[in-house]
Amino acid sequence: MSRLNVAVDFHSDETVPSFCSRLAAANGVASMREFCSHLGLNVQAIITGDAEEVGRLMTFAGLGPRDANRGSVRKIDNPAAVKGEVIVASSYSTSRLRYCPRCLREDVENGIGLKIARPYGRTLWCFSFIRTCRRHEVGLQTIDARDIDPSGYHDVARMVEKVLRSKDFDKDIPRQVSHPFERYAEDRLTRANNKRLWIDEFPFYMVARLCEMTGAMEKFGKMFRSDRMSEADWADAAQIGFQIMSEGRAAFEDHLRTWHEPFWKTKGHVGGGLLYGRLYEHLAHESEDPAYDPIRKIMCDVTLDALPFGPGDYLFGPISKRRVHSVHSAALEYRIHPRTMLKLAENAGIIIPGSGYTPERKLMKAAAARQMMKAVGAAMDWEDAMARLGVTRTMWNALSKGYIEALPETSQQGMHALYDPGVIDTFIEKATSKATMSMESTDGLLPIEKIVKKTNCKFVEVIDLLLEGRLMRAAVSNQGVGLGRLRFDLEEIAGFLRLPDHGGLSLREVSKRLTANDRVVRRLVDLGHLASEIAINPVKRCEQQIVREEALADFVSQFVSLYVLAKERRENIGAVKRVLTHLGIDPAFPPEDVGARFYRRRDVSVI
Numbered sequence: 001m002s003r004l005n006v007a008v009d010f011h012s013d014e015t016v017p018s019f020c021s022r023l024a025a026a027n028g029v030a031s032m033r034e035f036c037s038h039l040g041l042n043v044q045a046i047i048t049g050d051a052e053e054v055g056r057l058m059t060f061a062g063l064g065p066r067d068a069n070r071g072s073v074r075k076i077d078n079p080a081a082v083k084g085e086v087i088v089a090s091s092y093s094t095s096r097l098r099y100c101p102r103c104l105r106e107d108v109e110n111g112i113g114l115k116i117a118r119p120y121g122r123t124l125w126c127f128s129f130i131r132t133c134r135r136h137e138v139g140l141q142t143i144d145a146r147d148i149d150p151s152g153y154h155d156v157a158r159m160v161e162k163v164l165r166s167k168d169f170d171k172d173i174p175r176q177v178s179h180p181f182e183r184y185a186e187d188r189l190t191r192a193n194n195k196r197l198w199i200d201e202f203p204f205y206m207v208a209r210l211c212e213m214t215g216a217m218e219k220f221g222k223m224f225r226s227d228r229m230s231e232a233d234w235a236d237a238a239q240i241g242f243q244i245m246s247e248g249r250a251a252f253e254d255h256l257r258t259w260h261e262p263f264w265k266t267k268g269h270v271g272g273g274l275l276y277g278r279l280y281e282h283l284a285h286e287s288e289d290p291a292y293d294p295i296r297k298i299m300c301d302v303t304l305d306a307l308p309f310g311p312g313d314y315l316f317g318p319i320s321k322r323r324v325h326s327v328h329s330a331a332l333e334y335r336i337h338p339r340t341m342l343k344l345a346e347n348a349g350i351i352i353p354g355s356g357y358t359p360e361r362k363l364m365k366a367a368a369a370r371q372m373m374k375a376v377g378a379a380m381d382w383e384d385a386m387a388r389l390g391v392t393r394t395m396w397n398a399l400s401k402g403y404i405e406a407l408p409e410t411s412q413q414g415m416h417a418l419y420d421p422g423v424i425d426t427f428i429e430k431a432t433s434k435a436t437m438s439m440e441s442t443d444g445l446l447p448i449e450k451i452v453k454k455t456n457c458k459f460v461e462v463i464d465l466l467l468e469g470r471l472m473r474a475a476v477s478n479q480g481v482g483l484g485r486l487r488f489d490l491e492e493i494a495g496f497l498r499l500p501d502h503g504g505l506s507l508r509e510v511s512k513r514l515t516a517n518d519r520v521v522r523r524l525v526d527l528g529h530l531a532s533e534i535a536i537n538p539v540k541r542c543e544q545q546i547v548r549e550e551a552l553a554d555f556v557s558q559f560v561s562l563y564v565l566a567k568e569r570r571e572n573i574g575a576v577k578r579v580l581t582h583l584g585i586d587p588a589f590p591p592e593d594v595g596a597r598f599y600r601r602r603d604v605s606v607i
Contacts, residue, residue: 003062008117010063013190016054017047017094018121018156023061025157026117032155047094047154091128091205097143097159098125100133101169104160119164121156124186129208131235132178134186139176179235181211181242198248206291207245208238213279214255215241222259222277249298256302263307267360272315275303284316308363322366324352327359330369344409348372372409379407379418388424390484392449395459403427403463428482434466435486437475445475445487454490456540457497462488465496494539502535504546513552515564520596529589529598530555559588562597565604579607 006026010019017032020043024035036043039060045053058064104119111118124130125140132139143159152158163169178186186192188204199207215237216224229237244255262274272280276299283292283299296316303309308329310322325333331341338359345351350368355361380388385404386396400406404427406417437445452459465471466486473489505513510530511521524530531551537544562580566573577597585604587597 002060004060006113007061008113010058010061011120013122013124014120015094015123015126015156016049016057017154019061020046020057021155021157022117022120023057024155025161026114031152031158043154091208092126093128094121094126094156095153097121097156097163098140099143099160099163100125100136100138100140101163101173102136102138103133104163104169108164116157116161116164119157119160121160124189127185127189129185129212129234129238130182131231132176132182134178134183137175137177138173179239179242180246181238182235184242184246197246198252199245202294203291206289206295209282210279210295211241211245212238213241213282214244215239217259217277217279218244222279224278253298253302256299257306260306264356264361267358269313270307271313272299272303275307310366325364325366325369327362327364330364330366330373331359334369334373343412343415344372344376345369347412347415348409375407375420376409376418379410379420380424381416381418385419385421385424388421388482389428390480390482391459395449395483398458398460399427399463403460424482431463431466431483431486432476434469434471435474435476436472439476439478444489445473446490447477447480448483448486448488451488451490451493455494455497456537456542457493461497462493465493470496497541499536499538499541501538502544502546504533504535504548505552507532507545507547510547510552514556514561515567516561516596520594523594524555524589524598527589527593529559529594558601559598560601560604562587562599565599569607576607580604583607 004023004027006023008019008022008026020036021032024030024032027035029035029038033043036046039057041057041060042050042053046057099121103122107119108115130140143163185204185208188200199210202210212234216226216229216234218240219237220229220233245252256276259275259277263270272284280299283296300315303315304319304323306324308322308324308326309315309319310325310329311319313319322329327338327342327345330345331338334341342359342362345362345364348368350364350372352363352365355363382396382400386393389396389399389404391399400417404419404424405411406419410416410418446454448459448462451457451462463483466474466488471488471492473492475487477485477487479485507521507525508518511518514521521530525532525545525547530547531554532545532547534543535546536542560568562573562577566576569576580599583606585599585607588600588603589598591597
C-alpha cells in the first residue's frame, strides 16, 4: 500500500474525519468522499470509527496502528466510545462544524502547508454539552446548515473554508466563561480528571444527561419542555445539575427528597412521575439503558425509605416489599381501625417525627409496625394474664400496678390493656427462682392467699420479701399454676411483717383483768366509763381499740364490780348485794346499760 505524496500532522485532539478531510484538501482533492473513493476507503466507516478502515487511512498517511485509535469514535450500538469514555452518539456529531473562531485563526497563523488544510476539528467541539472554548473563553459557533451541501457533512476542511471566507469571523465575539460542568467534561474526555467524584464511576454520557435533566427540572420545573429550551438554557441546566451531582451520592439523595413535596400536599396516592417528573419518565419509559440502573435503584431506595410505597404500587416496576407504612396502609394490612392503629403507634413511639397529620401522612417504619403488631397479636388480656399468674383478682390488681406492665402500645388510658406472655412468664420464673426449699419440704407451708389472710398483710408485701431474697422458708409446690405454686412459712412472714407493739391492752385482756365478760367491757368503753383509744394491731396490722394500763388502773382504783367485791370479801354475791341495797348504796352506772353492777369503791368501803 503506497503512501500519500502530501501528509498533514494528526493532532492529539483531532477527530479522524477532520484528519481525513485535511488530507484530502492537502492532496488537492475536492472533497473527503472523493478522496476516500480514490483510495478505496469506505468514507462512512471512517466517520463511524471502524478500526480496520481507520487503520488503512493511517497507513496511507504514513502513521502506525496506534494512531488509528487516537481521535476515533467507534460505534457501540447507540453509545459510542471516545477516548475511553462512553457517550451517547446523539450527543456527539461531526456532521456540522462547531468551532472556536480564535482557535481557527491560530491554526491558520501557526500552521504550515496549504491554508485550507491547516485548521482542524477538535474532538471536544463535537460534544453537544461543550459550549465554550475553555482556552479563549468564547462560545463555540456552529456553521449554518444552509451553507453546507449535505454531501459536505463531516468534511471539516470544506466547512472551515466557508467559515474563513468571512475575514471578520472572529471579531466582536462576547466573552463566555466555561461552566464547571464543561470543565469537568473536558477533563474527563481528555483524561485529565484527577479529582475522583462519585459520578466518575458512571459512563460520561449518563453523567451528562443526569446533570442536564436534574438542572432543567430545578430551573424550569419537573415537567420542563425540552423543545422550548435554548442552548444557553441547557448550559445553565447542566451546571445546576452538576452542582448537585458532584457533591456525591448523599447530596443527590437529599435532593431527591426535596422533590417529595407533592406527597405532603395531597391526601391521595402519588407515583414516580409526580415525584420525580421528567427524570422518572426518562428512566422509566424512554430509556431501558442498564447503565442507569444504579440511579434507578437510588431513586427507589430513597422513595421506599421515606414514603409509604408497597405491594400494589409501581416504581420502575412492581414493588414487592414495603419499608414505610402510613397509619392508613398499616390499618389496611393488619385489618384494624385507623384510629386504633394510630393509638398503638403513638404509644409505641414509632411515628416518624415530622410526618403529617392525617392517617395517610402519619408514617412509621414497616419493620417497627410489624414488630409492634406481632407483640400485640401475641399479647393477652388481663383475665388470661391473671389465670397464667395463678392469682386472685385482688392480687392481680396489685401486680398490675408496678410489677406487670402492660404493652406500651396499649398503655394509653381508655385502651384495652394487653400483656406480653413473655413478661408474665419471666416474672413467674423470677419469683419461683427465689424459693429456698425443695418441693418435698412444703409440709406446714401455706399458699400466698392464706398467708395474706392470716397475717392481714398486703399481697405485694409477701412478694417483695420473696423477690428481695429475705425469706429462708419458701418453696414451690407441684400443685397450682404460676405464683399459686409458691408456699410460705406463716411464722416467718409474720415475723417480718409484725409492727412495734402499741403498749396497750386489748378489750379481751381487759375483760380478763376485770373478771367481766367481753360485752360488759365493750359497753364500759362505748359509754366512756373506761378510757380507750384506737391503735394498730402489731400482728394483724389492723385498727384495734385498746385500753392503756394506767387507764385500767385508774378505773380499778375507783370502781369494782359486784362479783369482784363479793370475791374480795369472800361472801356470797347475793348476800353482798342485799347488804348494799339495805344500806342504800346504788351502782355507779345503770346496770341495764352496762350489763353488770359496778360500785364506787369509796361507797362500798363502809361495809
